[in-house]
Amino acid sequence: xxxxxxxxxxxxxxxxxxxxxxxxxxxxxxxxxxxxxxxxxxxxxxxxxxxxxxxxxxxxxxxxxxxxxxxxxxxxxxxxxxxxxxxxxxxxxxxxxxxxxxxxxxxxxxxxxxxxxxxxxxxxxxxxxxxxxxxxxxxxxxxxxxxxxxxxxxxxxxxxxxxxxxxxxxxxxxxxxxxxxxxxxxxxxxxxxxxxxxxxxxxxxxxxxxxxxxxxxxxxxxxxxxxxxxxxxxxxxxxxxxxxxxxxxxxxxxxxxxxx
Numbered sequence: 001x002x003x004x005x006x007x008x009x010x011x012x013x014x015x016x017x018x019x020x021x022x023x024x025x026x027x028x029x030x031x032x033x034x035x036x037x038x039x040x041x042x043x044x045x046x047x048x049x050x051x052x053x054x055x056x057x058x059x060x061x062x063x064x065x066x067x068x069x070x071x072x073x074x075x076x077x078x079x080x081x082x083x084x085x086x087x088x089x090x091x092x093x094x095x096x097x098x099x100x101x102x103x104x105x106x107x108x109x110x111x112x113x114x115x116x117x118x119x120x121x122x123x124x125x126x127x128x129x130x131x132x133x134x135x136x137x138x139x140x141x142x143x144x145x146x147x148x149x150x151x152x153x154x155x156x157x158x159x160x161x162x163x164x165x166x167x168x169x170x171x172x173x174x175x176x177x178x179x180x181x182x183x184x185x186x187x188x189x190x191x192x193x194x195x196x197x198x199x200x201x202x203x204x205x206x207x208x209x210x211x212x213x214x215x216x217x218x219x220x221x222x223x224x225x226x227x228x229x230x231x232x233x234x235x236x237x238x239x240x241x242x243x244x245x246x247x248x249x250x251x252x253x254x255x256x257x258x259x260x
Contacts, residue, residue, distance in 0.1 A: 012036040013096040018103030020049035022200040026233030032061040041068040070103040071124035095142040106203030126168035144187040151194040157259040180249030189248035196255025198227040222257025
């Protein structure tokens, strides 16, 4: 497909990191329900990634899963080459439309006990990886495209044991504003979505499976319960829709009103 023909194409393609499970998978499926095709990444569990692809394909959309450790910066050039190849072979295109930087890990550790190696791993995945993966993918993002960075309510409110994680998410929120400013001339909107506590397997499924934690979250939330994946994925998908083209540089918290 020529660049001119591609520019006229209405078919949207999204890249979702960490799209094989949890909020990433919910986001990928929600995008497919709105008519988008999806390239999702997974870290290690190919079976989960294949299941996510099958779920998207069952909705009549195209999907591919590519392995990626978002904390391994040296692997990004190879990953970008695979995305470029996938775009050409599967869609006959040179560009995709939407990037969702979702992949992440949890770290529960007090400030006094946080180890440098754990801090560095968190930093590489949640901030350095987001920074440089986005940079590497920029030539493949279509002018007028969108980027959503996934943050956390923990960048606004503070809970013991999450100082490193919350700080990384705060850095991503600042980066988002800079990206919105610098990529605006290309018509690329960049926003950050900050979920509250969600019932997934993230961090060992603590919010979902520990009754005491779940009760605390529910009692701290205006809507009276912990969040669910279906509270987040559809919201991100709607933010990427054409009707939200004038929203950029914004932090949108999707927490049900946690710790107001």
